[in-house]
Structures are given as C-alpha cells and as structure tokens.
Amino acid sequence: MDKSPQELYAERQRRMQEAMAGRVPDRVPAPFFTADFHARYAGYTLAETVYDGDKLERAVEKVILDFEPDAFEQQHTRNLIGRQLDLIDYQPMEWPGSRIGADDPFQYLDREIMRADEYRELIADPSWFWLTRMLPRTAKNLEALAAFPYPPSLVYTGAAINVAAFGTEEMKRAMDTLHEAGKCALETIARERAFIQRMAGLGFPAHRGGAMLCPFDIIVDFMRGAKGGMLDMMRRPDELLAAIDMILNTFSRRAVDLFRTLPNKVVFIPLHWGIDGFMSPKQFRTFYWPQLRRMIQMVIDAGLTPMPFFEGECTSRLEIIADVPPGTCTYQFENTDLVRARAVFGNTICIRGGMSGSLLIAGSPTEVEEQVKTLVATVGKEGAFILDGSAAGIPREARPANVKAMFDAARAHGVY
Amino acid sequence: MSNDDDQRLIGLLADMEEEAALALARQMLDSGFDPMRMLDLCRQAMTIVGARYEAEEYFLTELMLAGEMLTEISGMARPLIGERGAGGAAAHRACVVIGTVKGDLHDIGKNIVTFMLEIAGYEVVDLGVDVPAQRFLAAIDAHKPSVVALSGFLTLAFDSMKEIIEAFQEARSRDGFKIMIGGGQVDDRVREFTRADAFGRNAMDAVSLCNSWTAA
Incomplete structure (x- = not known):
C-alpha cells in the first residue's frame, strides 16, 4: 500500500536527521538545493521568479513533485525579493530584471563600503555605524538615514527637539520607502510559510532555518571589499580582529537568538574567504577558524544544527575544521576532496555534496548514476552523507535528465 | 646610490x-x-x-x-x-588577452592570474568582467595574443565560454593563439564542453600553460 504524505514526510525528515547526526539512515538522503534551477526548469526567466510569487511557487513545486527530494530549501526569502531591492535601490548586488537582464543571476558586487580608517567608529558603536553609515551607502533610497538622530539624544526635552531629523522631506521619503519595502517583505514571508505548509501536506519537509555569515566574511564581503579586507590582515590586524570579535558578540548572537524561534533548526552558513589559496594557514588560524568555531558553538548551544558551506576548495583545512562536537554539524562542500574529508572526519561530521556542477551540466545521466554509486560506496559508505549538487546545490544550467538521474540513483543505489 | x-x-x-x-x-x-x-x-x-x-x-x-x-x-x-630620459622598455615575451566571460562579474581569480602572468614577463591585456565575444575578438585583432584566457566563477560561465570559443571559430581560424579557461568549478569536463585547449586550476597552472605554449 502506498504511504500517506504524512508517513513520507516523517520518513524523509528522519532520513535527513539521521544523516546529519552522523548515523546511518535507511538510504542516502537527497534534498533539493539550488539558487535558481527551478526557474529555467519551469520555463520562467529568473526575473519572473524574483518578482512574481505565483510563478516562483509553481516553479519550486514542479521541481519538488518531479524529483521527490527528501527535503527542499525555501526559495521565497532568497528569491522573492526583487521589489524590496528595487524600492531601497540596493547597490552592492545585482538581481535579475533590474540593472541586469531578466535571465541574469543574482551577483554580489565587490565594493569598499567602509573605509579602513572607520574601524574605530564601527567597533565603538556598531548598530549606530550600520544605521547611519552602512545603510545610506548601500541603499540609494535610504541615504537620508545618515541624518538619523542618535537614539539616546531622544530623551526629556531632547525627545521633543531631536525628532527634528524626522521632519525633513528626505527622511520622510526614506521612511516611506522602508514601509513599502517592509510590506513586500511581509508578503514574501507569509507566502513562504503558507508554501511550506502546503508542501508539508504533500509529504515534503522544508530544510533550512536561518542563514548567517561568519564575522570575517561579513567584514570583507559587505564592508571592506576584497582588497581592503585582505590588506587589513597585514596592515591593521588588531583592528580587524577587534571588529571580528565585536561582530561575533553582537550580530552573530542576535542572529542565533532569532533562529532559535524558527521552526526549522538547520542554520546555513555560506563561507567565502577561508578557502585554500586565499588565506595562509596562519591567517586561517588567526582571523577565520577560531571565531567561526565559536559561532558554530553558539549555534549548537542554541539547539540548532550548523550547516557551513565551504565554498571553493578547503582540502588543506580539513584537520583544523574537524574540531567540532561529533554528530552536531553538517559540512557542505564544493570542490573539496570528499573522500579525504571522510577519512579525516570519520563519521563525526555529516558531509553534503558530491555532484560537481560540470557533471550535472555537461555529463550524461549514466555518468551521473555512476558518480552516485561511487559516492555511496566511498564518502557515504557508513552514513553521515547527504547527496547534493556541489555548485551551491543544483546549478541552473544542469540538464534536467541529469538531475533526475541523480535523484533516481539515490533511491536505487543509496539504500543501506 | x-x-x-x-x-x-x-x-x-x-x-x-x-x-x-x-x-x-x-x-x-x-x-x-x-x-x-x-x-x-x-x-x-x-x-x-x-x-x-x-x-x-x-x-x-x-x-x-x-x-x-x-x-x-x-x-x-x-x-x-x-x-x-631613461630608456629601454622591458622585453615582453608574449601577449595574453584575459577576461571574465559574459554574464559573470567575478574577478578575484582573474586578477591573480593576471598578476602572476605579468611577473612571469607576459604582456597581459585585461578586458575586465562580463566580456562578450565581440570584445575578445576586437582585442585579438588589436593585440595578436599568443594566448586567450577565459575566466569564470559562476556555472553560467560554462555556456559563455562555449559561445565565445564558437565565435572565435566562426570569425577566424584558432591557429593563431591558444585558449585556456579557469575559475570556480572549471575542470576537464568543462574544457571538453567548451572546446578550449586547456584548463587551469590555479594561477601557477596558467603560467605553466602559457610557458609551454610560447616556448621557442
């Protein structure tokens, strides 16, 4: 007799949880993770799925029903954001259908937003710095926030006088913009919740809870830019380290407090700058890993599961990053040697990935099936393995027949 | 002094x-x-x-x-x-035209390769990011490079590289220069897919490839 959606939901969730805990599930789980495969697969431009919730949902639902993954990654909060970004006129990022073409993907733009001589100001008062420096510099329609009154000045008679900053037309426009963008964001969040509920009713669990960055990446990606951040390690290491600590104790802590309240307990942590070749082993041990390790512990202590995504290749870091409590973490990899990772970790860490972007894009279904067999026999031999595309999941350009072959092969050859 | x-x-x-x-x-x-x-x-x-x-x-x-x-x-x-009035320009070995292919805005890897090629003595013409076939073709006409290097971080770059190399083939014979690709998830399968001459995993590979192609 066919299983009910409720039974399938429980079975899929248990499969994922067992693997993430470092144990052997009934078979190798294969969740669906992608930045944008769903759009092309369903015949939409990326812009359509970034601006139109109905189309996004039709696309994601089609992927889920066609491939029957063991979990799916929520797409609303990372895709249905075009209107908000347009409203605030966000600068250090491109998104489909705005300044770039309707089928061009989201792209991060490397910019120096914070100057090197501003570390002291940032560290002394991070929230204030973000409100009055970072936001006005990154969102054109929020430039007026540079004149936001210092909150503690709004006290006693000051409460009556320092509100003057809110009286200008520029500030009104910024506040109106935030209100409009906020309404769009509320709609995105509400739609995502409803969609997750609907998919749960069909037997498919959503996977991810919150997403956060490690302190070093926040500084380099969003504040100092690649060149500034890299040079700061040599020119101003003490200020950089102080800023990293500050971010860990403020931004990261607040993020974890928020994630604690979300229904899904897996915290996605995409990592950019710690990869082989970018940092020396010494720099990795000084500016990156100790603070990332503390952040991972913060997530674990909150009862959540950290899922760092080590972009690029991190094979030379394996011995260092192995140092986490057994059964608590899932490490997602891109180009890192997974067989070596398994040898270093044993089953203490769940490994996720294995299907290269080039194979999914330019390979054949037979080659995909062979690769799944190889992965199951090596990396996944004793559980603690989640099969996934390694190009931040399934790349948009992947051939649908290859994607189908991957999920079919997990079912056919992944049984323990 | x-x-x-x-x-x-x-x-x-x-x-x-x-x-x-x-x-x-x-x-x-x-x-x-x-x-x-x-x-x-x-x-x-x-x-x-x-x-x-x-x-x-x-x-x-x-x-x-x-x-x-x-x-x-x-x-x-x-x-x-x-x-x-000091004179004597440095002797250049050969020219390499490099760029991040159309649709991709990433340049860290490309910049490392450029740097390493320059200190290895190559004249490097860096076309920047999001470079379409026409701009590569114009640079090839103007600089007569020995090597054309296509960089890309995103998976969309695989298609762009393929299209650009096809455009080279349509516009001229590929005999005059070699084509190497690199960046992100580029591997031998992508080289085959794009029909480039070679791929490199890092900047040292890029220099070695150029040296092997331009050796007298």
Whole structure:
C-alpha cells in the first residue's frame, strides 16, 4: 500500500536527521538545493521568479513533485525579493530584471563600503555605524538615514527637539520607502510559510532555518571589499580582529537568538574567504577558524544544527575544521576532496555534496548514476552523507535528465 | 646610490615591508635614481613574490599588497621617466588577452592570474568582467595574443565560454593563439564542453600553460 504524505514526510525528515547526526539512515538522503534551477526548469526567466510569487511557487513545486527530494530549501526569502531591492535601490548586488537582464543571476558586487580608517567608529558603536553609515551607502533610497538622530539624544526635552531629523522631506521619503519595502517583505514571508505548509501536506519537509555569515566574511564581503579586507590582515590586524570579535558578540548572537524561534533548526552558513589559496594557514588560524568555531558553538548551544558551506576548495583545512562536537554539524562542500574529508572526519561530521556542477551540466545521466554509486560506496559508505549538487546545490544550467538521474540513483543505489 | 640600496629595496618589497620599501624607493628617486631601473627592481622583487606564492609561502594577501606597493612605486617613478630620459622598455615575451566571460562579474581569480602572468614577463591585456565575444575578438585583432584566457566563477560561465570559443571559430581560424579557461568549478569536463585547449586550476597552472605554449 502506498504511504500517506504524512508517513513520507516523517520518513524523509528522519532520513535527513539521521544523516546529519552522523548515523546511518535507511538510504542516502537527497534534498533539493539550488539558487535558481527551478526557474529555467519551469520555463520562467529568473526575473519572473524574483518578482512574481505565483510563478516562483509553481516553479519550486514542479521541481519538488518531479524529483521527490527528501527535503527542499525555501526559495521565497532568497528569491522573492526583487521589489524590496528595487524600492531601497540596493547597490552592492545585482538581481535579475533590474540593472541586469531578466535571465541574469543574482551577483554580489565587490565594493569598499567602509573605509579602513572607520574601524574605530564601527567597533565603538556598531548598530549606530550600520544605521547611519552602512545603510545610506548601500541603499540609494535610504541615504537620508545618515541624518538619523542618535537614539539616546531622544530623551526629556531632547525627545521633543531631536525628532527634528524626522521632519525633513528626505527622511520622510526614506521612511516611506522602508514601509513599502517592509510590506513586500511581509508578503514574501507569509507566502513562504503558507508554501511550506502546503508542501508539508504533500509529504515534503522544508530544510533550512536561518542563514548567517561568519564575522570575517561579513567584514570583507559587505564592508571592506576584497582588497581592503585582505590588506587589513597585514596592515591593521588588531583592528580587524577587534571588529571580528565585536561582530561575533553582537550580530552573530542576535542572529542565533532569532533562529532559535524558527521552526526549522538547520542554520546555513555560506563561507567565502577561508578557502585554500586565499588565506595562509596562519591567517586561517588567526582571523577565520577560531571565531567561526565559536559561532558554530553558539549555534549548537542554541539547539540548532550548523550547516557551513565551504565554498571553493578547503582540502588543506580539513584537520583544523574537524574540531567540532561529533554528530552536531553538517559540512557542505564544493570542490573539496570528499573522500579525504571522510577519512579525516570519520563519521563525526555529516558531509553534503558530491555532484560537481560540470557533471550535472555537461555529463550524461549514466555518468551521473555512476558518480552516485561511487559516492555511496566511498564518502557515504557508513552514513553521515547527504547527496547534493556541489555548485551551491543544483546549478541552473544542469540538464534536467541529469538531475533526475541523480535523484533516481539515490533511491536505487543509496539504500543501506 | 649604491647597489646595496638596490638589494635592500628588492628585499623589502619581497618581504612585504610596505612602509620601509616605499620610503626607500622615494628616497632613492629623490636622490636621482634612474626610474626605469627602479621599475626593473620592482620586477625582480615581484619575481620573488611569485615564487613564494607558488611555494605556498605567500597567499592572496601578499599578492594584493605586492600589487599595492608596485602601483605606489610606479606612480612615483613613471612621471620621472620622460624627464630623466631613461630608456629601454622591458622585453615582453608574449601577449595574453584575459577576461571574465559574459554574464559573470567575478574577478578575484582573474586578477591573480593576471598578476602572476605579468611577473612571469607576459604582456597581459585585461578586458575586465562580463566580456562578450565581440570584445575578445576586437582585442585579438588589436593585440595578436599568443594566448586567450577565459575566466569564470559562476556555472553560467560554462555556456559563455562555449559561445565565445564558437565565435572565435566562426570569425577566424584558432591557429593563431591558444585558449585556456579557469575559475570556480572549471575542470576537464568543462574544457571538453567548451572546446578550449586547456584548463587551469590555479594561477601557477596558467603560467605553466602559457610557458609551454610560447616556448621557442
């Protein structure tokens, strides 16, 4: 007799949880993770799925029903954001259908937003710095926030006088913009919740809870830019380290407090700058890993599961990053040697990935099936393995027949 | 100026002693040092930097700081070159045209390759990011490169690389130059897919490929 959606939901969730805990599930789980495969697969431009919730949902639902993954990654909060970004006129990022073409993907733009001589100001008062420096510099329609009154000045008679900053037309426009963008964001969040509920009713669990960055990446990606951040390690290491600590104790802590309240307990942590070749082993041990390790512990202590995504290749870091409590973490990899990772970790860490972007894009279904067999026999031999595309999941350009072959092969050859 | 200063400057640059290196370079130029010779000392220092990068003693940070120091010193020396009438341009081995392919805006990997090729003596024409076939073709016409290097971080770059290489084939014979690709998840399967001549995993591969293709 066919299983009910409720039974399938429980079975899929248990499969994922067992693997993430470092144990052997009934078979190798294969969740669906992608930045944008769903759009092309369903015949939409990326812009359509970034601006139109109905189309996004039709696309994601089609992927889920066609491939029957063991979990799916929520797409609303990372895709249905075009209107908000347009409203605030966000600068250090491109998104489909705005300044770039309707089928061009989201792209991060490397910019120096914070100057090197501003570390002291940032560290002394991070929230204030973000409100009055970072936001006005990154969102054109929020430039007026540079004149936001210092909150503690709004006290006693000051409460009556320092509100003057809110009286200008520029500030009104910024506040109106935030209100409009906020309404769009509320709609995105509400739609995502409803969609997750609907998919749960069909037997498919959503996977991810919150997403956060490690302190070093926040500084380099969003504040100092690649060149500034890299040079700061040599020119101003003490200020950089102080800023990293500050971010860990403020931004990261607040993020974890928020994630604690979300229904899904897996915290996605995409990592950019710690990869082989970018940092020396010494720099990795000084500016990156100790603070990332503390952040991972913060997530674990909150009862959540950290899922760092080590972009690029991190094979030379394996011995260092192995140092986490057994059964608590899932490490997602891109180009890192997974067989070596398994040898270093044993089953203490769940490994996720294995299907290269080039194979999914330019390979054949037979080659995909062979690769799944190889992965199951090596990396996944004793559980603690989640099969996934390694190009931040399934790349948009992947051939649908290859994607189908991957999920079919997990079912056919992944049984323990 | 003594030969000691020459060696000291090379050492300071190679050892990433930014402040001391820049101070010494300024002092040497102020005392009438030949600006062309100054640029040559920089090149010698950068060769050491490149070797240390290759030996994994240096990483991205050192390449960036080396680039910064080089820019600073070039800025001091170049205006003096005409003035002091020093001559003799450095000998270039061969030209490489490089760019991040259409649709992709990432340039960190491309910049590392550019840096390493330059210190290996190549004349590098960097077309920047999001470069379509037409701009590569125009640069090939103008510079007659020995090698064209296509960089890409995103998976969409695979299709772009393929299209660009097809455009090369349509527009001319590929006999005049070699094509190498690299970046992100580029591997041999992608090389086959795009029909490039070779792929490289890192900047050292890029230099080795160019050396093997341009060796006399």
